[in-house]
Amino acid sequence: MRVLCTVTGSRSHIHALRPLARALADAGHDVLIATTADLAHASAATAGPAHVLGAVGLENAIGAGPRVVACLPDLQAFIRDSGRSPGPPGRAGEDPWPPFILDMLAGTTDTAWPALLAVAEGWRPDVIVRDGMDLAGILVAERLGVPHLSMPSGTANVLPPASVLSALNRLRAAAGLPACDDPRSVAPCGRIDYVPEHYSFACHRIPALRYRQPLDRDPAAVLPAWVTGAAPGRPLVYAAIGSTAREVASGHKPSPAREVAATDEPSPAREVAAAHGPSSGFPHPERALRALIEGLSLLPCTAVVATGGVPLGDIRAAPHVHLAEWVPQPLLLECADLFVTHGGYNSVREAMRTATPMVVLPLFGDQPHNARRVAALRLGCQAGGQSGEAVAAACRAVLSDRSVQGVARAARLAMLTLPGVEQVVADLERLVRER
Known part of the structure; x- marks a missing residue:
């Protein structure tokens, strides 16, 4: 054939x-x-x-x-x-x-x-x-x-x-x-x-x-050694904005920013405004990355942020937030307590395979839809906006909700059938x- x-x-x-x-x-x-x-x-x-x-x-x-x-x-x-x-x-x-x-x-x-x-x-x-x-x-x-x-x-x-x-x-x-x-x-x-x-x-x-969903591991991939030195009793949080945000955004002028309060109800209109500003346009990968780093810097956790090659500019991370251009995502999800993701369908499926709860910060394409679906299935929640405070609030909510962890495990069991x-x-x- x-x-x-x-x-x-x-x-x-x-x-x-x-x-x-x-x-x-x-x-x-x-x-x-x-x-x-x-x-x-x-x-x-x-x-x-x-x-x-x-x-x-x-x-x-x-x-x-x-x-x-x-x-x-x-x-x-x-x-x-x-x-x-x-x-x-x-x-x-x-x-x-x-x-x-x-x-x-x-x-x-x-x-x-x-x-x-x-x-x-x-x-x-x-x-x-x-x-x-x-x-x-x-x-x-x-x-x-x-x-x-x-x-x-x-x-x-x-x-x-x-x-x-x-x-x-x-x-x-x-x-x-x-x-x-x-x-x-x-x-x-x-x-x-x-x-x-x-x-x-x-x-x-x-x-x-x-x-x-296959466990699509690179046989040569390993986690960095410092992961074993993570503070005991603190959750391990992995965050990434995906591999395409920088490429898709390049060549398009960013729109004026508009913050959306963490208490705002997610909707397609709010998602577009939160990611791109009121006039809409293409995603701000730098803004999303800033929100991830600033939000995780506010949490008592050990965090790993994959930057995807997006320039950091003046973004500064707290000592417990580790930055890397790339990490072996399937491996890290096996031990992460929370995944803060852009909501790409591949990333969502990988998190479901490892029963990792999610906070979704969508940027473009199918990601807003995926964020809503993650919330509807109670596999996690959608961040209320692209700000550090909104990301931190969403992470706290998911990490403190044991029912989300139970739903994530149930989804993994269903996938294994x-x-x-x-x-x-x-x-x-x-x-x-x-x-």
């Missing part, structure tokens, strides 16, 4: 694909990963034994291990170059991010679709496992007449199939493909997810093949056979 996978967006999307690609390759199937130039070498490094290929001679690229080809446009660069921002909340405080994301995805598909088609026509896949931010994979699957599924994706979770269908039909027309009036044509074979149905983050009812990702091999084999 030949499996064409697509990865776009950020490195976290590679983490979702890596165990699946390895399982398929270990079972003897041929796996090709199509991605962006920036992610190509990251894909090769993280997918196990792999080779980075050009777009020529793919029909001969059969052998052990996933292979990687750089052919997709850089979505983050497209967003920066477009000069557009999500705009203010819509009517009734509607979240402005999903329509903006869909507009950006459709915009990159004009370039991605012919490039991916050229690769696929050489590779001749039996099935396509696509990034949830990849619409070109749908068009290519329809052109070749092969099934397709999307990977676990925060973006796919928040985009209503009816809205995607409208954009997809415009893209189909441009590609010479027939239109369809059924929203289910967006995902006719369903999707892949790594959380139980009860804990789903999807705002739609597209069926899912569900596997438990799902089959391992290795089950995807039999599921895809059956899907291809039945087509």
Whole structure:
């Protein structure tokens, strides 16, 4: 079986694909990963034994291990170059991010679709496992007449199939493909997810093949030795704002800041104002990082903050707050008492896998939706604003609430009832056979 996978967006999307690609390759199937130039070498490094290929001679690229080809446009660069921002909340405080994301995805598909088609026509896949931010994979699957599924994706979770269908039909027309009036044509074979149905983050009812969130550890990763010297009796808090905030924000002028009181009720309108200011725009990674560091400096804890390479400027941390550009997140979550996160879907799933309660400080994209869902499931709460005081208040609330810890453990137990990702091999084999 030949499996064409697509990865776009950020490195976290590679983490979702890596165990699946390895399982398929270990079972003897041929796996090709199509991605962006920036992610190509990251894909090769993280997918196990792999080779980075050009777009020529793919029909001969059969052998052990996933292979990687750089052919997709850089979505983050497209967003920066477009000069557009999500705009203010819509009517009734509607979240402005999903329509903006869909507009950006459709915009990159004009370039991605012919490039991916050229690769696929050489590779001749039996099935396509696509990034949830990849619409070109749908068009290519329809052109070749092969099934397709999307990977676990925060973006796919928040985009209503009816809205995607409208954009997809415009893209189909441009590609010479027939239109369809059924929203289910967006995902006719369903999707892949790594959380139980009860804990789903999807705002739609597209069926899912569900596997438990893999413990995606780098065998070479270790925690810093100073972790063992953490003050006994104090909680260990890990905080991170994700790997893409700096890249997405670059090239966009920050909006005027507006503080939101910690007692304010979260809403899409408040989330946008809290993260970006009243005029809306792109996230302030420096502001979010300042809020994390200042908030954790107010708490009696041992804290680790992954800065993601965001410049610290004049931000100063208390002695018990340790700063690092990067830490092995899956390892640290195994021992953390609390995770203060931007709310990326990959990070949320990793916290659920380790039963780590969360405080979510969302910045953009699907993160505001994920923050609301974390709170609704009682896996943690959303910070009331991007200030140190708001972060500290949210952390105190979660750390003092034993019921949140109980819910987090229950979610982990439910996740452990799902089959391992290795089950995807039999599921895809059956899907291809039945087509």
